[in-house]
Amino acid sequence: MNKLFAVxxxxxxxxxxxxxxxxxxxxxxxxxxxxYKWMKIFSIIIIILGVVLAIACRNNW
Incomplete structure (x- = not known):
């Protein structure tokens, strides 16, 4: 499950x-x-979400 979360x-x-x-x-x-202005803001939120998910995966939340 952890590998799936990392993917x-x-x-x-x-x-x-x-x-x-x-x-x-x-x-x-x-x-x-x-x-495109809103798309840029949305993409920054998605990038932050991806980083948080990667950290959560690494810490076995």
Missing amino acids: FAAIVFIAGVVFFTIAELNRDNEEEPET
Whole structure:
């Protein structure tokens, strides 16, 4: 179960990094600038969640 939890933490972290990269690449988009701003905030929250999950997995919560 602990290995599955570690894999989930890694997937969540990678998804957050991908969302952050997409938001950064499209931040100057004139059509929907607000969307990418919120996408960037959401991705930072996802990255923090991934780090917390990895720490929890390491400490056997």
